[in-house]
Amino acid sequence: MGDTILEMKSITKEFPGVKALDNVNLVVERGEIHALIGENGAGKSTLMNVLSGTYPVGSYSGEIYYNGEICQFKTLKDSEAKGIVIIHQELALIPLLTIGENMFLGNEKKNKLGHIDWDLTYNEAEKHMHQVGLDESAQTLIKDIGTGKQQLVEIAKAFSKNVKLLILDEPTSSLNDEDAKMLLDLLMEFKKNGLTSIIITHKLNEIIYCADKATIIRDGSTIETLVKGVDEFSEDRIIKGMVGRPMDDRYPIREHKVRDEVGLEVKNWTVYHPLYHEKIVDNNISFKVHKGEVIGFSGLQGAGRTELAMSIFGKSYGTNISGELYLDGKKVDLKNPEQAIHHKLAYVTEDRKVNGLILGESIRFNTTLARLDKVCSKGVIDMTEEKNVAEEMTEAMGTKTPSIEQRVGNLSGGNQQKALLGKWMFTEPDVLILDEPTRGIDVGAKYDIYCLINKMVEEGKSVIMISSEMPELIGMCDRIYIMNEGELRGELDAKEATQEKIMSYIISAKA
Amino acid sequence: MSTKKESAGSGQFNLGAFLTKNSMVIALIVVFVLFYFLTGGRLLYAQNMSNLLLQNGYVLVMACGMLLCILTGGNIDLSVGSVICMVGGMAAVMLTNHGVNVFVTIPICILVGLVAGIWQGYWIGYVRIPPFITTLGGMFIFRGFGRLILDSKTVAVQDEMFLNIFTAYIKIPGFDTDAHIWSPFLIGALAVAFIIYSTIASRANKAKKGYRQNSAIADFGRAIVISAVLLFYCYLLTQYKGISVMLVWVVAICLIYHFITSKTAFGRYFYAVGGNEKATQLSGINTNKVYFIAYANMGLLAGLCGLLCLARVGSVNGSTGTSFEMDAIGSCFIGGASAYGGSGTIPGVIIGALLLGVINMGMSIMGIGDSWQYVVKGGVLLLAVIFDVVSNRKSGK
Numbered sequence: 039m040g041d042t043i044l045e046m047k048s049i050t051k052e053f054p055g056v057k058a059l060d061n062v063n064l065v066v067e068r069g070e071i072h073a074l075i076g077e078n079g080a081g082k083s084t085l086m087n088v089l090s091g092t093y094p095v096g097s098y099s100g101e102i103y104y105n106g107e108i109c110q111f112k113t114l115k116d117s118e119a120k121g122i123v124i125i126h127q128e129l130a131l132i133p134l135l136t137i138g139e140n141m142f143l144g145n146e147k148k149n150k151l152g153h154i155d156w157d158l159t160y161n162e163a164e165k166h167m168h169q170v171g172l173d174e175s176a177q178t179l180i181k182d183i184g185t186g187k188q189q190l191v192e193i194a195k196a197f198s199k200n201v202k203l204l205i206l207d208e209p210t211s212s213l214n215d216e217d218a219k220m221l222l223d224l225l226m227e228f229k230k231n232g233l234t235s236i237i238i239t240h241k242l243n244e245i246i247y248c249a250d251k252a253t254i255i256r257d258g259s260t261i262e263t264l265v266k267g268v269d270e271f272s273e274d275r276i277i278k279g280m281v282g283r284p285m286d287d288r289y290p291i292r293e294h295k296v297r298d299e300v301g302l303e304v305k306n307w308t309v310y311h312p313l314y315h316e317k318i319v320d321n322n323i324s325f326k327v328h329k330g331e332v333i334g335f336s337g338l339q340g341a342g343r344t345e346l347a348m349s350i351f352g353k354s355y356g357t358n359i360s361g362e363l364y365l366d367g368k369k370v371d372l373k374n375p376e377q378a379i380h381h382k383l384a385y386v387t388e389d390r391k392v393n394g395l396i397l398g399e400s401i402r403f404n405t406t407l408a409r410l411d412k413v414c415s416k417g418v419i420d421m422t423e424e425k426n427v428a429e430e431m432t433e434a435m436g437t438k439t440p441s442i443e444q445r446v447g448n449l450s451g452g453n454q455q456k457a458l459l460g461k462w463m464f465t466e467p468d469v470l471i472l473d474e475p476t477r478g479i480d481v482g483a484k485y486d487i488y489c490l491i492n493k494m495v496e497e498g499k500s501v502i503m504i505s506s507e508m509p510e511l512i513g514m515c516d517r518i519y520i521m522n523e524g525e526l527r528g529e530l531d532a533k534e535a536t537q538e539k540i541m542s543y544i545i546s547a548k549a
Numbered sequence: 550m551s552t553k554k555e556s557a558g559s560g561q562f563n564l565g566a567f568l569t570k571n572s573m574v575i576a577l578i579v580v581f582v583l584f585y586f587l588t589g590g591r592l593l594y595a596q597n598m599s600n601l602l603l604q605n606g607y608v609l610v611m612a613c614g615m616l617l618c619i620l621t622g623g624n625i626d627l628s629v630g631s632v633i634c635m636v637g638g639m640a641a642v643m644l645t646n647h648g649v650n651v652f653v654t655i656p657i658c659i660l661v662g663l664v665a666g667i668w669q670g671y672w673i674g675y676v677r678i679p680p681f682i683t684t685l686g687g688m689f690i691f692r693g694f695g696r697l698i699l700d701s702k703t704v705a706v707q708d709e710m711f712l713n714i715f716t717a718y719i720k721i722p723g724f725d726t727d728a729h730i731w732s733p734f735l736i737g738a739l740a741v742a743f744i745i746y747s748t749i750a751s752r753a754n755k756a757k758k759g760y761r762q763n764s765a766i767a768d769f770g771r772a773i774v775i776s777a778v779l780l781f782y783c784y785l786l787t788q789y790k791g792i793s794v795m796l797v798w799v800v801a802i803c804l805i806y807h808f809i810t811s812k813t814a815f816g817r818y819f820y821a822v823g824g825n826e827k828a829t830q831l832s833g834i835n836t837n838k839v840y841f842i843a844y845a846n847m848g849l850l851a852g853l854c855g856l857l858c859l860a861r862v863g864s865v866n867g868s869t870g871t872s873f874e875m876d877a878i879g880s881c882f883i884g885g886a887s888a889y890g891g892s893g894t895i896p897g898v899i900i901g902a903l904l905l906g907v908i909n910m911g912m913s914i915m916g917i918g919d920s921w922q923y924v925v926k927g928g929v930l931l932l933a934v935i936f937d938v939v940s941n942r943k944s945g946k
Contacts, residue, residue, distance in 0.1 A: 354831060376833035385831065393831055396824035398891050407821055408832035410814040417813050422758055461832075 042106075043068040043203060043234050049088055049100035051081075058084045059098070060258045066203070066236060066251075071229055073245040074238045076255035077280055077452075077480035082238045083127075085255070086205050090124045091117040104203075121202030125192045127211060127478075131180045138163035138176035141195045166194040170224060185339070186217030193224070204228075204235045210244060211478050214339035214506050222248040240480060241507075242273040254279040277481055289513030290485065292492040296516055297329040300367060301500030302350075302383070302469045307361030309342075309349045319345045319356055321524045327469065327500040332491060334511035334532075335504045336540050337521035343504045344388055346521075347471045351385035352378035365469065379408055384467035386458060388474035388504070394458045397447030401439060401457050402428035404446050409465045431460035436486050452483025459490060470494060471502045476510060488514060508537045520544060569940050573885060573900045573933070580904060584911030591914050592907075595788035603861065605906035606799040607633075607854045611877035612884075612898045613806040614850035617843040619881050620810075620819040622826070622890035624680040626844060628669065628687030629851045629877060633870030634695035636662045636855030641704040641865045644711055651710045659852045665691055666848015667841075674841030684844075688874075696867040705864035715798065715860035718791045730791040737783030741776040748772040795857060802850070807895035819843065823890025879926065880905055883933040904929065 044066040051059040059081045066072045074082050087093050089102060091111030102109045104120060111117045114124075131140045138160045147162060149155040163176035170190045180188060189209055196204055206225075210218035218241070225235055226248055239245060245252055254261040254276065261279050264271055277288075303326035311317035320342045327333045335343045348355035350363060352375040363370055365381050372378045378385070387393035395404050405428040406413050413424040428442040435456040439449060446457055455475065462470065472491070476484040491501055491514060505511050511518050512535050520528045520543040528543040568575065585592045592598075611629055618624050640658045643649040669687050672678040706712065724731040748768055755762050762768075786792055810816040821829040822839045830836045854873075859865055884901025886893025905926060912922050 351831075352833070374833070374835070375831055376835065379833040387828075387831060392825075393827050396821055396828055396891070398824050399820065403817075403820075407817075407829070407834075410817060414814045417815060419812055419814055419817065421812075422754070422760070425760065 041068045042066070043104065044089075045103040046085070046089065047101045047103070049085065049098055049102075051084055051088055051093060051098040058258055059088070062100075062255065062258070062260050064253055064260065065263070066234060068234055069229060069232050070250040071225060071235045071237060071248050073249035073252040074236055074255065075240075075242075075245065075252055075276060075280060077482060080255045080280075080480075081258040082255055083207060086124055086207060086236070086238065089117065090114055090122060090205065092124075118199050121200055122205070123196040123199050123201040123203070124205040125189075125196060125207065125209060127208040131188055131191060133181035134179060136177045136179055137167065137172075137174060137183075137191050137194075140180055140191065141166065141176070141198050145199070162198065163194070166197045167191070169197050170194045184217075185212050186214075186220070189213060189217075189221060190224075202234065204233060205238075206235060207238045208240065208478065209237065210239060210241060215508070216338055218244065219247075240478065242276055243509075245276065246271065246273060252276060256280060256282060280480070281482055288481070288485070289510075290489050290492055292496060294516060295496070296331040297498065299329045300326050300364070301329045301331070302327050302502070303364040304350060305362040305364075307346065307349070307363070308359070309345055309356035310358040312355065312357050315357060319524050320349065323361070323521075323526050325519055325526065325529075327502055329468075329498045329500055330495050331517070332495055332501040332503055332515045334515035334518040335502070335521055336506075336508060336511050336518055336544075337527075338544060339506065340523075341521040342524040343521055344473055345524075347385055347473055347502070347504060350378075351375060351383060351471065354385070379465050382466065382468040383471070384408075384462040384465050384469070385471045386462050386473060386475060388477060390454050390458045395446045395454060395461075398445060400443045401432060401437065401446055401449075401460075402442045404457060405431050405442075405461050405464055408461055412464070427464060431464050432457070434463065435460040435490065452479035452486075455479055455483065455487065459487065463490075467499065469500045469502065471504070473504045474506065475503065476505070476507070484510075508540055511540075512536070572936065572940070573883070573897065573904070576933070577900055577904050577907070580911075581907050584907060584914075588911055588914045592911055593785075595785040597910060597914065598782065598785045599789045599793070601903070601906050601910055602799065603793055603795050604910070605902055606795050607857045607861070607873070608876045608880055608902045608906070609799050609899060610802050610850055610854050610857065611873065612880040612902050613802055613895060614847040615874070615877040616806070616810070616881050616886060616893055616895065616898050617819055618680070618847055619878075619886045619888075620823045620890055620893055621840055621843050622823045623888045624673075624840075624843075624890070625684070625874070625878050626669070626680065626687075626847045626851075627684040627874055628665070628691055629847065629854070629874035630870035630872055631688045631691035631695060632662055632665050632848060632851035633855040633858055633873055634865065634867065635665070635691045635698065636852045637859040637865040637869055638695045638699040638704065638855075638867075640711075640856055640859055641706050642698055644706050644708045645704055651708060651714065654711070655714070655856065658856060659849065662852015662855060663845060663849040666845040666851070669848065670841040670844035673844050674837045674839070680840075680844070692867075695869075699865060699867055701867055703864050703866035706859060712860055712863075713794070715795055715857055717794050719794065719797070720791070725791060730787050733783040733786040733792050736792060737780050740779055744772050744776055744779075795861065798853075798857065802853075803895060803899060810895055820891055823887075823892070876902075876905060879930045883930055885933075885937060887937075888934065901933075904933075 042065060044064070046062065046064040049059050049062045050057070062081065062085055064085065074085070076082050088098050091113050094112045095110040104122070109120070132143070135143070141163045142159055146154050147159045160176040167174065167176060170193050172187060172190050172194060174183060174187070180191070193204070209221060213221065222244055225237070229235070237249065249266065251263055251265050252271070253263045264275065264279070305324045307320060307323045308318065309320040311319050323346060325333070337343055345355050349359050352372045353359055354375055363372065365383065370381055372381060372383070391397060396407070402424060406424050410419065413420050413427060425442065432439065432442055437453050437456040437460060439453060446454060449457060475487055491503070494501055503511065503515060512532055515532045518530045518532055518535050518540065519526060520530065520540055522544050530539060581592070615626060615629070618626050636658050639661060640654055643654045643657070644651065665687065669683050672683045673680050719732055721732040721735065724735055752762060752768060810819065818829070818834050818839050821832070821834065822836050826836050855870070858869065862869070880902035881893060881898050882888060882901070883904055884893065884897035884899070886897065908925055908929060909922060912925065
């Protein structure tokens with residue numbers, strides 16, 4: 039039928055001891071948006087690294103045809119010369135350089151004398167920024183623009199390399215729904231101009247929204263390719279392909295047993311920005327969570343949810359914090375995380391790699407870190423006891439690992455998240471604050487984490503869940519608070535909550 | 550060392566893994582054997598072996614403190630040499646020029662070292678001035694104070710009591726006479742008994758709790774090799790004056806810091822901060838305090854080193870201790886501490902220091918000048934770190 043731009047034929051790639059890709063085939067037609075999906079560790083990123091030349095020719099077997107000719111890329115530069123550009127999950131921009139400098143990094147616009155022509159650089163940069171709808175000056179520093187715009191800069195950078203085939207590895211994982219939609223709309227706009235994109239994502243609704251085809255990879259093999267308009271193209275259908283069985287319930291059922299006692303209550307909580315002392319990040323917020331209850335915080339990024347949670351957790355964020363905090367009915371003043379932990383409060387960060395785990399250390403080391411005193415006598419660690427509790431937590435969390443001595447950095451995203459949860463469960467919290475607990479992890483691992491949340495509340499504990507995924511909040515919470523621009527804009531009973539209702543609260547607040 | 554980590558397979562012997570894990574020990578042995586032949590066997594003379602530890606004693610003490618600083622994130626303390634000059638100078642002036650009592654002098658001088666450390670620790674830990682800058686400042690400031698105290702002169706110490714506290718040789722009545730010195734055997738035997746006992750105890754404990762064991766050959770082989778080296782060293786000491794008090798100081802410091810870094814919660818925090826400071830902070834640990842204590846402690850040990858140096862050399866002048874910090878830093882990195890923080894052990898540091906010490910001593914015996922010694926030391930440092938980085942990369946760390 040169509041005009042094939044890329045064909046990857048029986049690609050096999052082995053790492054020492056692991057077959058990461060086993061006979062994978064991928065066919066992409068010109069001018070389509072092709073989604074690549076699969077659980078964490080299924081081999082999506084490996085496949086794209088093979089394509090882009092990050093893994094050079096010879097390190098894998100199989101053939102790559104691009105525009106009908108066979109390709110043998112030795113480096114990233116080779117593939118970029120052909121117009122194949124990959125944008126990685128972790129943005130590769132340097133915060134203290136300008137947009138223009140970043141865009142031409144390694145590819146500088148030089149004049150005849152061999153030094154950088156800044157006028158040309160910024161002029162070209164703004165031309166490409168215009169293509170993606172960025173109206174900033176190219177001399178703005180990367181650190182001064184939001185994550186959403188940084189993602190656009192990456193795409194503009196791809197355009198500056200004369201991109202024909204754009205690969206995006208989880209482009210929306212750090213974006214809020216609004217920015218994510220904008221990005222997807224932009225991709226669909228480019229599609230009309232003939233750009234081909236491959237998009238790797240965990241967010242199934244995005245695939246339904248923008249992709250023309252979806253290729254599902256499981257355990258290093260291609261399972262199937264679904265075509266919109268031909269095959270059934272729904273979230274349930276895709277999940278079935280990903281996990282190999284239909285998943286009837288994406289949210290485990292729990293008996294709602296909300297008790298009358300209040301686990302945590304916050305009154306008139308106000309937080310100021312740590313650097314710009316006049317800027318209010320959270321304004322006069324009051325909320326409470328009962329024992330045996332899960333409450334959710336919905337909102338766009340920058341709504342002040344993470345800041346609220348961290349400021350409650352022993353003033354880990356912000357300055358000039360005012361307001362009252364009650365735990366188990368008693369007023370407390372938590373000056374630092376240590377006091378928060380000893381008052382049975384736990385905060386599981388949204389950024390497990392940066393704020394949560396010590397990647398170079400073992401699961402055992404990470405598990406006990408927040409409450410080392412529990413395995414110590416007189417300051418001396420009981421190594422045997424430490425191993426015991428680490429084994430216990432690893433088993434309770436269902437973390438898949440060869441041993442508790444495994445470096446956390448070597449685990450997959452989902453297992454890292456479980457290790458992180460284990461670390462905080464070990465502190466035996468009464469109130470657990472989960473900040474984006476399922477970000478960037480696959481469907482199966484998400485389900486496991488939901489089950490753990492249910493187990494917590496069934497034991498009469500309180501859970502506060504911050505999430506950008508509205509279906510998750512609706513599926514898991516008893517009540518949902520909606521925040522925007524540092525203020526509480528509404529509260530919904532989960533039974534009556536819909537995505538539209540939540541969105542309308544957010545939008546009405548903006549007006 | 551952390552040989553208990555990640556045992557390969559189920560107790561079967563893996564030569565490659567064994568070599569990588571013990572690479573620095575092997576390097577030490579190779580260098581030792583090399584110099585043994587190059588010096589025509591003179592390296593192993595009792596006097597030289599005794600001096601090997603005594604000459605490098607101050608390096609070991611400094612390196613113990615330096616390791617804590619490096620663990621917090623590859624941070625180093627440049628001021629150590631200057632603190633040694635200041636504290637050593639102060640002790641010399643107090644004892645010689647003012648006739649102050651030894652038991653007043655020693656605590657005051659160690660306290661001065663601690664205060665210097667606290668001063669730097671405060672800026673680094675609580676105000677977050679980069680350690681490099683703070684200790685570079687300290688390097689100038691304390692050197693200046695040292696010279697002021699010494700009035701730019703060389704001051705010698707004759708106080709018997711002071712010298713005895715640090716440099717005398719242990720005499721146990723009945724064991725040590727003019728004819729023979731047997732106390733090293735006694736102490737060596739006690740140490741060997743302890744090593745064997747703790748190996749058996751640890752295996753029994755693991756067996757009781759049902760934990761994975763290293764193979765008996767590995768555990769006992771290790772204990773036997775260490776015991777043999779220890780006994781041989783003790784034998785050498787009986788041939789030359791016996792055990793110096795200095796050695797006791799150094800061994801005690803190494804054991805204390807090994808215990809702190811490997812067994813206590815407090816020591817664990819240094820690794821955590823170096824691994825990921827933000828995550829450590831959110832785990833309820835006061836990271837400012839960790840930095841503060843790393844540098845305050847470094848000052849304390851530098852103070853002690855000032856006294857050790859003074860006692861060993863017998864005098865202090867304005868340039869005493871110059872670039873001593875570099876030996877300590879070098880020992881840590883050669884001994885496998887990560888330049889980014891978060892990993893490194895005291896046994897590793899000891900091996901690093903001994904490796905440098907053997908090279909120094911071997912080349913001195915051969916009559917090779919200072920200049921070449923610098924070249925070789927620098928090369929060894931670089932090689933060790935390159936090896937570390939490359940082998941880590943291969944094993945996918």
